[in-house]
Amino acid sequence: TQVPRSKLRIGLIPADGIGREVIPAARTAIEALGSDIPKPEFTNLLAGFELFTRGGVALPEETVEALRESDCALFGSVSSPSKKVTGYSSPIVALRKILDLYANIRPVVSVADAPGEKSSVDLIVVRENTECLYVKQENLEFTENGKEARATRLITERASHRIGRMAFELALNRPRKHVTIIHKSNVLSVTDGLFRETVRAVPSTANGRYDGVTIAEQLVDSAVYRLFREPHIYDVMVAPNLYGDIISDAAAALVGSLGLVPSVNAGDNFVMGEPVHGSAPDIAGQGIANPIASIRSAALMLRHLGYHQPADRIDKAVDEVLREGQLLTPDLGGKSSTQEVTDAIVKRI
Ligand code: ATP
Ligand code: MG
DSSP: OOOOOSEEEEEEEEESTTHHHHHHHHHHHHHTTGGGSSEEEEEEOOOSHHHHHHHSOSSOHHHHHHHHTSSEEEEEEOOOOSSOOTTOOOHHHHHHHHTTOOEEEEEEEOOTTOTTOOSOOEEEEEEEOSOBGGGOOEEEEEETTEEEEEEOOBOOHHHHHHHHHHHHHHHHTSSSOEEEEEEOTTTOTTHHHHHHHHHHTGGGGTTTTTTTOEEEEEEHHHHHHHHHHOGGGOSEEEEOHHHHHHHHHHHHHHTTOGGGOOOEEEOSSOEEEOOSSOOOTTTTTSSOOOOHHHHHHHHHHHHHTTOHHHHHHHHHHHHHHHHHOSSOOGGGTOOOOHHHHHHHHHHHO
16 A cells, blocks of 8 residues: 655665666656656665675675665666675575565566567466575585585475465455465475465465455476466466576566566565566676566556556556567567667656
8 A cells, every 4th residue: 555755765776787777777767757656766776796796795784774764676686606606695685585575576467469479478476585495505515425415495384474465465456366376295295385284374364355366276397387388377376485486487488588577575564676587697788688677667666555557657658669569679579779668668658
């Protein structure tokens, strides 16, 4: 729900790679809304792997402090080193923890007749954002049989319950009101068993609030298979952290490009928009990154704050540009630049 505000304080953290090209695009889209939202006040903030390589700090304390003073934020992307770098840990993973952004909400929606559209999809992946294998407790031992590596996977009732509640809340506002729980409890009966049971039990703790929501469940492997064969069966998919990551990248393939898919990291007190894609080192610095995932992330962030009509204006402008198919970045088969696509969207907003 919308809190009355005289201004909207938005932290901008472009971070690495194409994040620096697409976050400014999202900013101009928000600015184009004019008086439809409280006056936006942007603060540019530092974080990222490149920052770390220059000064040894990936997430400066000032950035965290500034975010605590903000109403919301937009995060670009961080490049992930392929090998473990001593002293480095991902700032986005840290921010999710520090700000308790326990849900990663990723709508994947196809635009009918848009280039790259492969099938009719309208689903939301609700990914648990704080635990699972992302607690990153890994260790390596040297045994008489050679190296042995272990990772700890944490699933708690508390985190499973609140991500389940978030999924049911989102389902309430959708026409189909259908939640699919993704797990692998045939193999991981203790951890995934707890996730599945806890999410299933959410309606029983909600005084009939979710009576209109139907529940299904699916093993993650068959969920990916069916996602590709019959994506229309899904509405809200709720999953532990790692499965949620994989499922949403896979779903992104169905709508043509990772460059189209937005997300928000949401907690009870803060929301941070973030494109699903990474830093795309292969195209960074060329001015050709698709800005749509970030622009849609801005809309999703506004929606989460209760600004539905301004969010609709952004989404409609994006859909129009996609449907017209004249100004598209190379990932969608076009020849336009980030700037040209952004300008076209801003003009329609
Ligand atoms: P990272 O480690 O930061 O995730 P990555 O190499 O996995 O980097 P991604 O950003 O995840 O790269 O992108 C995967 C592929 O999708 C790359 O080929 C990239 O160029 C492409 N891609 C991702 N985002 C966009 C975008 N916004 N516009 C165009 N292409 C994109
Ligand atoms: Mg990636």
